[in-house]
Amino acid sequence: MAHDTIRKSTATSKAANMADYAATYDSFRWEDARRLIDGLPGGHLNIAHEAIERHVAAGHGAQVALRWIAKSGERTDYTYLELSQLTNRFANVLRNHGIEKGARVYSLLGRTPDLYIAVLGTLKAGCVFCPLFSAFGPEPIRARMEIGGANVLITTARLYKRKVSALRDLLPDLRHVFLSDGTAEDTDALSPLIKAASPEFTTEPMHPEDTALLHFTSGTTGKPKGVVHVHDAVVAHHMTGCLALDLKPGNTYWCTADPGWVTGTSYGIIAPLTNRVTMIVDEAEFDVTRWYDILDRESVNVWYTAPTAIRMLMKAGIEATKGHDFSSLRFMASVGEPLNPEAVIWGNDVFGMPFHDNWWQTETGGIMIANFAAMDVKPGSMGKPLPGIKAGIVEVTEDGLCEVSEPLVVGELALRPGWPSMMRGYLHEEARYEKCFRDGWYLTGDLAMRDSDGYFWFVGRSNDLIKSAGHLIGPFEVESALMEHEAVAEVAVIGVPDETAGERVKAFVALKPGYAPTEELMLELSGHARKRLGPAVAPKEIAFRKNLPKTRSGKIMRRLLRARELGLPEGDISTLESDEQ
Ligand code: ATP
Numbered sequence: 001m002a003h004d005t006i007r008k009s010t011a012t013s014k015a016a017n018m019a020d021y022a023a024t025y026d027s028f029r030w031e032d033a034r035r036l037i038d039g040l041p042g043g044h045l046n047i048a049h050e051a052i053e054r055h056v057a058a059g060h061g062a063q064v065a066l067r068w069i070a071k072s073g074e075r076t077d078y079t080y081l082e083l084s085q086l087t088n089r090f091a092n093v094l095r096n097h098g099i100e101k102g103a104r105v106y107s108l109l110g111r112t113p114d115l116y117i118a119v120l121g122t123l124k125a126g127c128v129f130c131p132l133f134s135a136f137g138p139e140p141i142r143a144r145m146e147i148g149g150a151n152v153l154i155t156t157a158r159l160y161k162r163k164v165s166a167l168r169d170l171l172p173d174l175r176h177v178f179l180s181d182g183t184a185e186d187t188d189a190l191s192p193l194i195k196a197a198s199p200e201f202t203t204e205p206m207h208p209e210d211t212a213l214l215h216f217t218s219g220t221t222g223k224p225k226g227v228v229h230v231h232d233a234v235v236a237h238h239m240t241g242c243l244a245l246d247l248k249p250g251n252t253y254w255c256t257a258d259p260g261w262v263t264g265t266s267y268g269i270i271a272p273l274t275n276r277v278t279m280i281v282d283e284a285e286f287d288v289t290r291w292y293d294i295l296d297r298e299s300v301n302v303w304y305t306a307p308t309a310i311r312m313l314m315k316a317g318i319e320a321t322k323g324h325d326f327s328s329l330r331f332m333a334s335v336g337e338p339l340n341p342e343a344v345i346w347g348n349d350v351f352g353m354p355f356h357d358n359w360w361q362t363e364t365g366g367i368m369i370a371n372f373a374a375m376d377v378k379p380g381s382m383g384k385p386l387p388g389i390k391a392g393i394v395e396v397t398e399d400g401l402c403e404v405s406e407p408l409v410v411g412e413l414a415l416r417p418g419w420p421s422m423m424r425g426y427l428h429e430e431a432r433y434e435k436c437f438r439d440g441w442y443l444t445g446d447l448a449m450r451d452s453d454g455y456f457w458f459v460g461r462s463n464d465l466i467k468s469a470g471h472l473i474g475p476f477e478v479e480s481a482l483m484e485h486e487a488v489a490e491v492a493v494i495g496v497p498d499e500t501a502g503e504r505v506k507a508f509v510a511l512k513p514g515y516a517p518t519e520e521l522m523l524e525l526s527g528h529a530r531k532r533l534g535p536a537v538a539p540k541e542i543a544f545r546k547n548l549p550k551t552r553s554g555k556i557m558r559r560l561l562r563a564r565e566l567g568l569p570e571g572d573i574s575t576l577e578s579d580e581q
């Protein structure tokens with residue numbers, strides 16, 4: 001909180017979709033948000049209708065819906081009309097193979113157009129979609145397909161042969177495998193079927209409470225959970241895309257998340273399309289030059305990315321931005337992990353606007369707390385609750401739950417349930433689902449505090465809280481202080497058992513290029529942290545690492561650092577990205 005507030009000009013505020021946060025928050029009703037989407041006759045609706053069909057019907061069929069950038073750099077455009085026809089054909093392929101409403105359709109695909117067509121075509125047909133991250137190994141794939149009872153899989157020939165074919169006998173519910181390229185035994189080639197299918201299809205009218213999507217959580221804190229979302233979620237996707245990401249029809253928008261995670265679906269497919277933007281989809285993995293090229297060449301207006309990527313851009317230095325024109329950029333947002341104040345300020349220096357941090361979870365289905373276009377940004381804060389969302393800081397005791405009203409007191413972040421994109425369950429884990437709710441609140445498992453202006457500040461996951469000599473220490477605060485040092489590229493902080501203090505703070509630091517992990521630098525970092533945080537909170541120990549262990553969705557796995565430190569079992573590491581130490 002030591003950082004200056006970044007003020008928004010009147011012109012910026014006026015141009016935003018939500019010019020007056022307080023007024024909108026006070027008057028907001030979900031019934032009004034519901035009127036912003038079409039719906040289908042008889043109180044029905046379908047996410048795919050809101051994403052595509054209604055724009056085509058309103059005469060926007062010629063607008064580019066999806067611009068795909070292949071690894072080679074080649075671009076292919078799909079208009080709303082083309083997307084409509086391709087997804088109709090896909091839905092017909094499902095029907096022609098006897099795949100009915102409610103069937104579970106999985107994908108194991110990279111970021112290629114087939115994936116986007118499969119998601120929307122599946123929803124049109126009234127089936128349930130579950131995207132799997134293409135880098136998963138066979139066991140995480142098997143486990144997720146078994147938990148969700150997968151009936152259909154869309155994948156590539158290479159992925160099928162390497163990861164799935166040997167599992168076929170273990171997956172009795174899996175009736176069809178469609179390959180987007182090539183051929184293999186016991187599968188069907190998708191392209192000829194798509195070509196042969198009719199481009200006409202009547203989108204299935206769904207009950208708002210019908211299941212639409214199944215998403216697995218990132219596995220940061222333990223075994224990933226299967227989260228169930230319904231068609232009604234589209235009301236929240238649309239509204240939050242408009243208010244929290246400030247999407248305007250016709251904008252060019254780039255969400256860098258993979259649809260294998262909820263961000264890449266809610267805000268990488270649904271919200272952008274319902275808000276009628278042109279979405280950029282890049283098939284390739286992160287690369288500094290490529291990313292700056294895309295922002296520049298594609299004239300991206302709104303960019304939604306994640307702290308890990310931002311920290312990697314920061315690590316590459318300001319020189320990498322030279323020669324690029326970012327004048328089309330109007331709004332930048334970040335999600336997935338706490339965003340250090342340094343990163344917010346860096347964005348402001350380099351792009352002329354801060355990164356707008358926002359907070360949500362697979363379970364919430366959509367953005368819950370955000371920094372908005374028309375609101376001053378306090379670097380390090382996740383912002384304020386979305387209209388329609390009541391957020392609170394609560395203390396959970398044995399006798400019950402009480403809301404903390406004083407500012408800057410740490411407690412569990414809780415939300416009043418009832419928004420349309422809230423999960424409807426953890427698949428096959430009823431008891432776990434019920435445990436999330438208490439006294440009319442949904443408990444998020446994250447710790448936070450609220451300041452006197454109503455801004456929320458992330459403190460840490462409740463499992464990551466460190467109790468040292470009577471102090472409760474949130475890792476984010478310690479990490480952010482170390483991030484201020486010019487040598488630090490990334491940092492994770494954990495508590496390790498200590499005889500006298502109960503726990504002591506230990507930091508794992510990855511350095512920027514050009515810095516050596518010397519004793520001298522360690523002492524310097526220690527001194528910096530003590531100056532910023534005081535001796536009680538500053539790390540007692542600092543260890544250098546080449547990289548920090550992260551999930552494939554880019555989240556630092558503190559539990560793994562802790563397990564390794566203490567010589568404990570590593571637990572579920574199905575979502576772990578390779579982590580060279
Ligand atoms: P799992 O539940 O399997 O352990 P996960 O919680 O990482 O994994 P997700 O649902 O993808 O799975 O992530 C949601 C979590 O990510 C939040 O509960 C929070 O801890 C963290 N998070 C997301 N956005 C932010 C943010 N802006 N600031 C701080 N933390 C964030």
Ligand code: MG
Nearest residue numbers: 217221361445
């Ligand atoms: Mg979680």
